[in-house]
Amino acid sequence: MKDGGKALKWGLIAVILAMCTLSLCNLYTLMLFGNITGSFTYPVIQAARFISIADFLEHLESVVVVIWVAGVYLKIAIFYYVLAIGMAHWLGLDDYRPIVFPIGVLLLAFTLWSGPSMQDLVGFISKATPFYSCTVHVLIPALLVLVGSIRKKAPGDPPRPDPQPVQPN
Structure with missing residues (x-):
């Protein structure tokens, strides 16, 4: 930035x-x-x-679902892009495109594995979410900040090239 x-x-x-x-x-x-x-x-x-506006606009739950699905799609797309760029940087690759498909296959597999039904998803959310959220939202970012600050202080650490996104023609 x-x-x-x-x-x-x-x-x-x-x-x-x-x-x-x-x-x-x-x-x-x-x-x-x-x-x-x-x-x-x-x-x-x-x-x-x-919701009923002037007895004309009714049944707006479809609009809510469209906004919700579009937001989830955008969130997944951004996380997917950041994951591909971050993993390419972490692995020291010059380009992120070779790992996009394998990451997508893993995401699909983990999606089907983690929530095969609504009952399983509700069970996961009610039992595992507090531990999962603490790990993913607090411990991993804190660990990344700690490792990043240690690596900045380490002398002789070779700089890695940033993978450049492909510019559309």
């Missing part, structure tokens, strides 16, 4: 907007359903069924 201050500013704005949007959705759903909110699998979609 050329301008770290600008990236930090826009990163914070994005996080604050996402936090406000999620908080408003949760508040809207909680105020609509009350104590039974926890019994729904997808309460925001259930809440979207109640």
Whole structure:
């Protein structure tokens, strides 16, 4: 990044907007359903069924699903790209394209393996998520920061070339 201050500013704005949007959705759903909110699998979609604007715009849950799927697709695409670039850098490769397909195959295999059914996914979320989240969201990033700070202090560490993304023609 050329301008770290600008990236930090826009990163914070994005996080604050996402936090406000999620908080408003949760508040809207909680105020609509009350104590039974926890019994729904997808309460925001259930809440979207109640939207009726001038008896003309109704059944907007499909719009909610489209926004949700588009957001998940974008998130997966960004994580996939970052994983490919990061792994290519970690392995010291000049180009990230040779590892894109193997990473995709592994992602597909792990996706099918980790959540073959809704019951298995709910079981995983209810039992393993606290440990999984602590590991993935706290321990691994802290370990990466620690290793990065140690490597910056180590003398004689050869610089690795950054893999360059392919420019479209």
